[in-house]
Amino acid sequence: MSETIISAPENSTDAENRTDVEIGTDAEIGAAAEVGGLTPYLDRLRVPATLRPGSGTEKIELRSTWVRLHSQMAPTHVFAYNGQFPGPTVEVRSGQRIHIAWTNRIKNAPYPVVAGEAPAVNGAPAPHALPGRGDGFVEIKEVADLPAWSVTHLHGAETGGGNDGWAENAVAYKDAQLSEYPNEQPATTLWYHDHGMNITRWNVFAGLVGMYLIRDEEEAALHLPSGKYEVPLILSDRNFETDGRGRPTGQLLHKVRRASATPDAESGKFVTLPFSGPYNLVNGVVWPYLDVEARWYRFRLLNASNARIYNLALVDEDNRPVRGAIRQIGSDGGLLPRPVPVEYDEATLRGLSIAPAERMDLLVDFRALRGKKVRLVNVGGQPAGTPDPARDVLFPQIMEFRVGALPVVDRFVLPSVISSSFRRLTHDTPHGHRLIVLSAPGTKGGAGHPEIWEMVEVTDGSAAPGQDGVIALLGEGEQTPKIYRRIARTFDDALGFKVAHGDYELWNLLNLGGPTHPMHIHLSQFQVLEREVYDVSGFSPAGATTTSPIRYTGANPVPDNEQGWKDVFQVRRGEMVKVMGQFTGAHGRFMYHCHLLEHEDMGMMRPFTVMPREVLVFDHHQPGHGGH
Template identity: 25%
Template sequence: MLSRRRLLVLGGLAGGAALTPMTRGLFTETAQQARPMHVHDHGGRVPAVRSGATAAPFTVAMPVPPVLAPTLSMPGLDLYRLSIQPANAEILPGLTTPVLTYGGQFTAPTIRARQGRRTLVTFDNKLGHEANVHLHGGRVPAASDGYPMDLIADGKSRTYDYPNAQPGATLWYHDHTHHMEAEHVYRGMHGFYLVEGADEQQLGLPAGTYDVPILLRDALFDDKGGLVFDPADPYNRPTLLANGKAQPYFRVAARKYRLRLLNGSSHRVFELTLGDGAEMTQIATDCGLLPAPVQVTKLVLSSGERAEVVVDFGSLPLGGQVILNDVSGPVMRFDVVRRALDRSRVPGELRAMPLLAAATQTRQLTLSLDPVNIRALINDQVFDPNRVDMQVKRGSSEIWQVTNSDTNVGGSGFGVPHNFHTHLAQFRLLDRDGKPPLPGEAGWKDTVLIQPGETVRFQASFGDYLGRYVYHCHMLEHSALGMMGQMEIVS
């Protein structure tokens, strides 16, 4: 059982942890230069480095996860099959790392679906214990959502039904076994699920091999290359991975690329910059395209969040290099190795954003850690699968006000960030502490970062399906301790 001190470490509050007092804000690992924390400055926290196996940066190539082929296709429907199984991966050069996977690969194969075309995905559990699958960002029936208690027994199979009746977006699939979700995801149970929108082809965005999904995450290795999972110390994961390789390089042509960035960590917040602050063109957030492109020099992604950017390498000479950096250090390097014809573009308008319907209800939720009883809470309650926390009418639109009350956990003087993810429902941010959201947050989302003391308001749409769905902090070590609630969609 976790001690009080271990829970403080989990929140980043004790020992060598990296969270700083609210009066100090972020600091870099080298200079430890303090700067104030701003409402919209959602930066990550620098992990304290623990000894273990590492790799020199930019010595291995970044792979692109293979696209999974259907086992059968018929009009309006594609069928897929994947195993849930242990495997070995070479994450660090020359070392073998035991991992847990979908399809035996770290990172799992990508499923590319089409808007309006249904997919049935069968998962065969060969893991040795129970597991399940959640399509993060998917608007799916409750029976296919990957409810935390709805598990696939070892040796059994389950077919998930994904209608794909939603606009194109970068989704991902991962484990959601309650109390085990953080470790399962950390050990490799994650992969991309890309819904190709009916409106995207006409936009002329980079496509084909120039449309690249990149799963970013962190890890800590022992001396033999094994993954070290310590749920009470998630900040001590100093090795940064891109598509399952430690600080890799990726060879690109001198032209535009569409990069689909996913924070697949169980806990870390990434604060990403390109080179010395070069501009990136953000075109999408969690649930699809923005109304219009936004020029950004920094992307902040908490666990589970996605952003799509177009980066033009055309101005770089052959042999040119540019590094994608996190606040804690380099993530990966892009190497320009050839020239290529580029007919792609980024139009000034991407996807129309309709006016929000009138909200039918406003709800208030408060996130907090309880270090005395070693719990993580929503509205002072831990998750109970036998309790329905709210009933929501199908087809309704509601405003949720979510507050992170953890400004001084356990009297430590430290604040803890949280984030918030809704199953089924997608939402649009209204404000942060009464201030408008950033332009890059203008689209539909399913996950949002909430800083200590911050209140976020969003309006969510509850269409499509009936049944029980959860909402929770997507810093998975927190949800595993109970920071999760349950809603029932009713007619």
């Protein structure tokens, strides 16, 4: 018999947990100016209910439902876990083994997303970033006919391959995906989302996301803000259809931009870029507000967007940065060793960078802000709080915090050490090596899109630069380039990476050109050891090879908030990001991929397996086995 506990957040009323939204006062409405047809900071933040599974099998149902994303819009049709967008926050204890039946209850529902492309033009703002379809929009008719076909992946979970949510093992109406989660992990912030092969970008866009928290004794001993003072913040961006007056209707619109005005020469198809929408949502509400007390709060921040990398800043009502209020105490895989101050740098215009699928555990001190309003905004590349059309940030608003005027008693004291159990990995740890190359858009054979290339070193002279899929790499302190040959580039290519259970491996992720790729590796948590900088001008996309060696030129520092456990890594153009982790806790077939969902669906995903070392003794020795 299940002992499931489902509760509303302590800082929410029953009305706040409905699928509609609660608006502000008449005075607040009258004083606010509309942006993109909607009034910012009009609706109260909706906080998902908490689900604490018991000893039985927990059923979480995928349902078709209608949700108010803003009180000035009509309800939006979504697919959602337990009929909630976002889904309920699942909360477990470390070591608590649970079973979930992800049950598809979506019957013959029309697909909730209209998808299409906007033409490429010079100038800003780009047409795909504007609300509504706009001129030149071409609908992808096949999306309207998609079935509710979904598989759920618990992102960051150490669980067996059969429970991980393999992309091709999606289920349809009446079927269930049965998954077991051991939760043998330290306290951390995970999340669950759809991972259906080829259509993840639309299924997630339709609403299939939710947060998952693991708690342990080390976290409890910190006496962090809890209850109504601990709030999940799930960021996402959307576009909507518009009516005849240019106001959003609530209909989800996945409008992306073509990379050029002409189709790719090889494939004859148009190349589309990842999605970025003008409207920012937090917990499924467009530009909400949250009433807070003048005390410390804990926010579990998740970027659940398809592709937008946020550059966040906390500002006052005059768009001036608020100093000294934010500390980061955790990242993807758990608590950081010590709190990291988060400040907006006015010289570099850099704030808190969070890519799709990254999580950040934040403490915010509102004590010095009593009686004020402060806002979280997406900076882009402009001064805080101002639009940046060049980076698709037409509307920088995210959410507003309204700090109470009354003094409160808050006995929380920020400790100087957060996790005393954390240990930093080093190159002295015995480990294997992998080289993964992220090819530049337009590279020969890639149909215009970037790809994941798995590489092996060649030492017998059987491959040379100038040949398709061969690169020369000159690392730090090396006088002679190493030669690497591509062994796989598409998801359906032969399995290349086979890992012995318990092994540590160093994965070297090299971006040869194009956008920043947030790379995610299933099953394990990793530490970022280095961010090396390379001159990648020697790579020829036309030849899919190097005409001169790719050369090491220096290194970027690893920021303090990347010094903990992570499973998503921002790999920027010309960077080789070196991440180390131990493949332990489970066996089976897993995936790694770019978490720009449009890139994932268009081929930037590869499988790998984890097997007992004793079994690998009898392996068929396909390329890439052994971590070399």
